[in-house]
Amino acid sequence: MEIVIEGNAFINGDLVKCAIGVEEGRIKAVKKILKGDRHYDFGDKLILPGGIDAHVHFRDPGMTHKEDFGSGTVSAAFGGVTCALDMPNTIPPTTSKEALQEKARIAGSKAFVDFGLFAGVSMNSDFEELSKHATAFKIYLATTTGRLLIRDYNVLDEIFQRLGATNKTVCVHCEDEDLINKTMNPDSLKSHLKSRPNPCEASSIKKVIRSSRGAKVHICHVSTSKGVKLVKTEGVTSEVAPHHLFLNSNVKLGALGKVNPPLREPKDQEALWEALNSNIIDIIASDHAPHTLEEKELFEEAPAGIPGVETMLPLMLSLVKHNKFQLGRLVNAVSEKPNEIFHLNKGKLSPGYDADMIAVDLRKEGEIKGKNLHSKCGWTPYEGFNGVFPRFTFVRGEVVIEDWELTGERGFGSMVGESLGSGAVKVD
Ligand code: NCD
Ligand code: ZN
Ligand code: ZN
Ligand code: ZN
Secondary structure, three states, rough: EEEEEEEEEEEOEEEEEEEEEEOOOOOEEEEEEEEEEEEEEEEEEEEEEEEEEEEOOOOOOOOOOOOOOOHHHHHHOOOOEEEEEEEOOOOOOOOOOOHHHHHHHHHHHOOEEEEEEEEEEOOOOOOHHOOOOOOEEEOOOOOOOOOOOOOOOHHHHHHHHHHHOOEEEEEEEEOOOOHOOOOOOOOOOHHHHHHOOHHHHHHHHHHHHHOOOOEEEEEOOOOHHHHHHHHHOOEEEEOOOOHHOOOOOOOOOOHOOOOOOOOHHHHHHHHHHHHHHHOOEEEOOOOOOOOOOOOOOOOOOOOOOEEOOOOOHHHHHHHOOOOOHHHHHHHHHEEEEEHHHOOOOOOOOOOOEEEEEEEOOOOOEEOHHHOOOOOOOOOOOOOOOOOEEEEEEEEOOOOEEOOOOOOOOOOOOOOOOOOOOOOOOOOO
């Protein structure tokens, strides 16, 4: 083997002491003992599949003062995320083949971990063409950062029908624009919540599910107990964001806590944990949406969005350490399930899959500090929360984080799907 990684690895739902052999960036074999040119032995420490973050805003191109593909993927790597799917609300938005190709070029030259790109859906795009250049599609049903918005629910039937033909997953930001109170000028988390009340989400999810026959619909950042009930619908998948799990509208974060959909009340927060524990919500995705402290100064004018790609796994691993969350469910929610929804050939420690993994020492827990994180935005809403950061991060067998330090190379990250279709490598 070119590379052998040994430890207490998460294989088929169980922790097993074993050796993982890697050749040409993919897992070639999992055995009791393997010989390798390069050998990493993590003893009894955990080896988990790398995290797949299906919802990030790396702001590149167009808003690179907030983040770019370099800083965004460095953050990802430190947080154990080995693949991130980037949203289309950049400048220009990725609603055309040209914009997608340009973003792929930029990302490919800067990325430290692998990435996929969303195509933004607008009424007159050529979905068939876009599907060749994007990992999945994204629909915005409410105004949020960026200008991608589908206002007219009457066109949804037709859009979903056309998207269904591409066979790609269609992610939807569900808030009903017509139920947002536009006369308010919110100056606090409580009034922001009032202006985008819970029924916004439920109404929007209902309309989407009604229209979506034929398309693979994925509901982004579910945030309400009513939303949870609706995403139980057969064939619909969904995600929850860390900020809706760990924070609520009572926190004293001011504009830093301003996000769409808004932070909700504790009873919604509880419903989300329950839904995540019981597989009703499929995955955790960060909705990493960095804005600078300067932009977040005045509540009324602050853009909505919270950073999270670097802290998502550390926060969850800390819960695992304290037996408050099941390891198997975590791996499923951040690696296995995202792979199934987006077809990435990642997220499993099994022959044929990309050799993306993290080595974790649950004994090494620390306090999260904004100044130690790597997003350009320079802050976190989780200041002082406990986190377990991975000791090593491997992308396709190569070390990107070594002993909590960056050793990866800019431009090593590559776009997912480039090698897809070749099928899994068969080993005995
Ligand atoms: C996101 C952003 O800033 O791009 N903001 C947010 O509040 N979540 C956009 C989005 O996902 O709605
Ligand atoms: Zn050994
Ligand atoms: Zn959104
Ligand atoms: Zn988002």
